[in-house]
Amino acid sequence: MKHKKKYNLKTIVWKTGQFIVGVLLFASCEEYYTPDLDNAESMLVVESMLTNDISKNFVKLSKTKDFYSTDPDEVITDAKVDLLESGSNTITAIQEANGYFTFSKVAVPGKTYTLRIYYDNQTYESDPVVMPAIPTIDSLYTEHRIDKTYSTDAYGVPFEVENPVRDVRVDVPISAQVKYFRFTWRAVLEWIYLPPMNPFKVIPPYYGWKSKYDIGNFNITGQGNYTGSSDIKNHTILSLSYDTRQYLDSTSQDFYGWIVMIDQFGITKDSYDFYDAIDKQFAADGNLFDPILAQIPTNLYCKTDKTKKVVGFFNVNSYHEHRYFIRTGSAYGGEVIQRKINRYPDIPDNGYLIGEYPSFWESY
Amino acid sequence: MKKKYILIFSKLLFAAGVFMFLHVKSNAQNIQETLINGKFQKTNMEDFFKTIDKEYNIHFYYKQEWVKSRLINQDFKNTPLIQALNLLFDQQSLTFKFFQNNSVVIYPKASDGKTLSGIGEPSIIVIGDPLNQGRYNSARLKGKIVDGKNNEPLAGAVVFHPQTGIGTTTNAFGNYELELPTGDHTLQISFMGYEILSQKIKLIESGKADFELFEETHKLDEITITGESAKASKAQMSMVKVNSRIIKELPVMMGEADIIKSVVMMPGVQSVGEMASGFNVRGGNTDQNLVLMDGAPVFNTSHLFGFFSMINPDAVQDVTLFKGGIPASYGERISSIMEIKLKDGNSENLKLYGGVGLINSRFTLEGPLAKKKKSTFLIGGRTTYSDWIMRQSRNAQFMNSVAHFWDANGTLNLVLGQNNTLKLMGYASNDVFNLNSNSLYNYGNLIGSLNWKAGISKKLLSNLNLSYSKYDFKLEQKDADQTENDYHLLTGLQYGSLKYILSWLPNEKHRINSGFQAIGYKILPGEIRPAGSPTNVITEKISSDQSVELGAFIDDDIDLSESTALNVGLRYAHFLNLGPGTVMKYDPNQTISTTTVIDSTTYSSGEIIKAYKGFEPRISLKISGNNNSSFRLSYQRIHQFMNQVSNTSVMSPADFWKSSDTYVKPLISDQFAVGLFRTPRKGLYETSVEVYYKNLQNLLEYKDGAVLVMNKHVETDIINAKGYSYGLELFMKKNTGRLNGWVSYTYSRTMRKTDNKFDEDIINAKRYYPSVYDKPHDLSTVLNYQISRRWRFSGNFVLASGRPVTLPEQKYVFDGKQVVYYSDRNKYRMPPYHRMDVSITLDENLRKKRMWKGSWTFSIYNLYGRKNAYSIFYRKDASIQQVNKTTNAIYKLSVIGVPVPSITYNFKF
Secondary structure: OOOOOOOOHHHHHHHHHHHHHHHHHOOOEEEEOOOOOOOOOOOEEEEEEEOOOHHHOEEEEEEOEEOOOOOOOEEOOOOEEEEEEOOOOEEEOEEEEOOEEEOOOOOOOOOEEEEEEEEOOEEEEEOOEEOOOOOOOOEEEEEEEEEEEEEEOOOOOEEEEEEEEEEEEEEEEOEOOEOEEEEEEEEEEEEEEOOOOOOOOOOOOEEEEEEEEOOOOOEEEEOOOOEOOOEEEEEEEEEEEOOHHHOOOOOOOEEEEEEEEEEEEEEOHHHHHHHHHHHHHHHOOOOOOOEOOOOOOOOEEEOOOOOOOEEEEEEEOEEEEEEEEEEOOEOOEOOOEEEEEOOOOOOOOEEEEEOOOOOOOOOO | OHHHHHHHHHHHHHHHHHHHHHHOHHHOHHHHOOEEEEEEEEEEHHHHHHHHHHHHOOEEEOOHHHHOOOEEEEEEEEEEHHHHHHHHHOOOOEEEEEEOOOEEEEEEOOOOOOOOOOOOOOOOEEEOOHHHOOOOOEEEEEEEEEEOOOOOEOOOOEEEEOOOOEEEEOOOOOEEEEEEEOEEEEEEEEOOOEOOEEEEEEEOOOEEOOEEEOEHHHOOOOOOOOOOOOOOOOOOOOEEEEEHHHHHHOOOHHHOOOHHHHHOOOOOEEOOOOOOOOOEEOOOOHHHEEEEEOOEEOOOOEEHHHOEEOOOHHHEEEEEEEOOOOOOOOOOOOOEEEEEEEOOOOOOOOEEEEEEOOOEEEEEEEEEOOOOOOOEEEEEEEEEOHHHHHHHOOOHHHHOOEEEEEEEEEEEEEEEEOOEEEEEEEEEEEEEEEOOOOEEEEEEEEEEEEEEEEEOOOOEEEEEEEEEEEEEEEEEEOOOOOHHHOEEEEEEEEEEEEEEEEEEEEEOOEEEEEEEEEEEEEEEEEEEEEOOOOOOEOOEEOOOEEEEEEEEEEEEEEEOOOOEEEEEEEEEEEEEEEOOEEEEEEOOOOOOOOOOEEEEEEEOOOOEEEEEEEEEEEEEEEEEOOOOEEEEEEEEEEEEOEEEEOOEOOOOOOOEEEEOOOOOOOEEEEEEEEEEEEOHHHHOEEEEEEEEEEEEEEEEEEOOOOOOOOOOOHHHHEEEEEEEEEEEEEEEEEOOOOEEEEEEEEEEEEEEEOOOOOHHHOOHHHOOEEOOOOOOEEEEEEEEEEOOOOEEEEEEEEEEOOOEEOOEEEEEEEOOEEEEEEOOOOOEEOOOEEEEEEEEEEOOOOOOOOOOEEEEEEEEEOOOOOOOOOEEEEEOOOOOEOOOOOOOEEEEEEOOOOOEEEEEEEEEO
16 A cells, blocks of 8 residues: 655755755765866976985976876986085985986985986076984874765765774874974785685695775874974874775685884975875865965975976985784774884785795784 | 825825826827716715716726715716816815826825825925915925835935926935925925925925925835935946845845845946855955945855845845945945945834745844834844754754854934934844864854934034944864864954044035044954863964054035036045054065064054055046936045955955054055946936946965964065956846846956065066956846736846966876976966846735735746856865766866755735
């Protein structure tokens, strides 16, 4: 027997009111926009980092391209790159690959560095940058959280999606020598596969691993606005879902634990503003009261021709790697394990060994 | 009371009939001479009319209740109709008029010195004792002109004697006085927005005659008023006046009449788009408009991020916007002055009216303070229940959001004497909203004013205005994970003003206004307070900014000849930025920044930190031509010492105000305008063409990535710019008829240029670039159609150029992420904006004497669901996962991309 749905005036008014409030507040819609854009003269792009870890020192030179261009990036090979250290000699970078330069020297906290590039009969130079002190972490811990995201149904109506996760958070001390930080991370999932029992043959277990990388925006933090706190608390580095099946390739693989590798950079205020500007560019949503669009700041300029523009940044960062072993438990409880790892072996992206633990394997 | 209704009805009837009557006057002889026959003993008058109608095909128009109890006892034999009617109505309280060639209008006779209003030739008023006829050569006529609806005096109404060219205007109390030769005259009494009254008088000796005028809107088929206001000079141009009725007739979102959205339909007035508070006049910024509510400034003019204006439309008498030719008594802002006059309150009856909408409601109560007293009051308020609706929703995004507002207003109009009134006004509002975020916006206005008008003598009028305005903004920033870092950001300002105007009317050819104004500002640029305990937040406050603005002005409205009117004025502006405060001294060889400070100076409380002064000449000229046309021109210079600091395209409630100081120089605007105005076909149409040019000095621009909030040295992020605006404004309106409305088109440009010494202070390589408000083409069309006596249709259509926008032109990869490099500022333009709104209204039943009267309005905003661009932006990916969305793209955001219906019930009691 069919029941007719009753709509009275009250219901209609009610629904209409909700619709209007929804329109007012959230029914904005986005769509692609492909305006005709002028072709502009390409500019030098400088991506560079100088740290106290020689493996993380580099300068990459390339050129900008038109917004709609699908051409590969144009790298610069005919440039000369020098590093000027205060009170020391000039160090010339070595071009290891097309447009990729490295230095044979690490930077020292407290010293001032300047980058100089000779290219296309022009001289480009950075502002002098003082390297911050080596950063540390006071403590690392995990917190249960319900991650709420919004999706839309076939009719474009937003609905909420809940995903329970465990945040990995840190407390970071601030000092006069280092107030701003940037984090990158890599989480290596350890898994075990136990083959089916065979009464005639001993089949050893598989010990495998798989990496999850930081692909989000730049993870930066610093002394909070208007706070006088001597440390940064509760800063989230990454979130690990309890549902590890989504990371594994097979249902027969069993989650064992995470090795979380955190790269902590002590950065300057200018570097912080640079990364923050890029994050804001990525996160723009054209909403109420968004600031007028601004160029990403740079600390580089052309010394010989002021009309020549250059983009990018010369980052002089102090660096510290941290490793932790973490088991997240489950969304409904279970034991949570986190402990610091004091060894730093290289870990390939993914793989497995049969019958033996990899050398970097961590047990709980 | 009954008589009043009769009068009103007769006026309506007259308005409908007499126009035609006048046009067929020459042919009316035939009907008047029609010979009638018949015996009409003890015959009902209505039956007599029916008989004549049937036998001679002569139609009678009357109100049944006037004639139903009247009997006639008269026989006619070959009697001319005019003679018959004279016999019938000789001793009756009714009279008659012929019109067309076959009709007669019956209506009540005027029974006292007051006239029947309307178009036509009502009865003659005799002033003086007939026995004295011929005794005097001239006589002095005085009296009062009032609004026939509520008996409120009409200040600035014109009493004109066309034969001699003698005329005068009423003073602030509606009183007039003029000397005329004795004899028969026809006076024309007019006031903007009211029906012109042509009144015959027989002037025997000096005496008194009061007149009532009625709003044009009393006629069913008329809608709008624009033109000169009571305070406007005869030479005034570039002025828009909108009365409460037109505000209410425009179809708008949520069915809520809206002052600002009405004004935006006029030429030269634009808006950034949906969700934009305020308006832009002739390319000016929003903060360049001075919005005055009964003389007190309003610093935030919108509710709910721009969807509603902050003023209850029911409380508004009228709105006048000066775009140019601004009188010398006004200063402070360079683009426009919007004067909102709130109603005084009904002096006759207690009235309650308001409206119930889907997300908000409003009410207004007005009436006399006591019986037989002229003093009146009005109180009103609005509130929204959108929060409650959202909380009932199952949608978490709705539930986590807050959006509500309320406002309350009141006026008290005390009549202290015949020429002495005191009006008090108060207003308060509050807005709270967040959109599913950690930031709760909370802001409000508190406004009050006192207006004391007094007639010192017949030729001297005194007008004192005291006003106070306070705007407070609070941002509550919360983070559930780091509550110790929660804080409140507070900004705001306080404004107090004393303004005195003395008007002197030495003769009919001059009206001189002089006066002074003293304004005090106290600005709180920013303060941070902890939101809870324990906290890491350190209380921080940017020193408040104190200043005083003084002004003195004089202008003369001169009738140079019958066809030429001139208004000449001069205002002197003096601004003082006062201590306490500390002013940084920067290295003159480098751009101003926190790293180039070389010294500082500290000033004690009340000490002058910086002073600015300047003269502001104003001139307007009107030369009237034939065919109801006039040529007008004007020039004005204005200084603006207060700026709203904002680096967003749309003004935010968080944007704080900044007064001129050592580094922020006052804005200076010089505007020239010329125009041609015509009102062809006896005012049926109104047309105008205006051209203007504005030169702008000391505009504020901002450095790339400027951080303005809680910036102790905001001057380090400000760039000095100059600019110009020019435009052509075309306007054509049909004032009357069942189909009426207007079309306005504006072509305008607004350009900026930074011509500074240091690279950091230069935008677009010192080239001129369009301001964010530069929308060259702007077409607005408003149409109203009276379908029937109660059903009314309204529609409007707007088409405008997209506003300038900065877009990514190049891209590069940094740390594996695609970053973009933007074009020169405002190099590109958004797609054109267009939108159509419609509404249909079922008006109250005018005929029935109901205590409760209601009307329904159903409207659709954005009828065809145009997805107009609100913003264009680049981003990495979408926050809401949707099919076909990829990363790294340019997106267009439309705020209202669908038709939005609404229904509102308005009531009167």
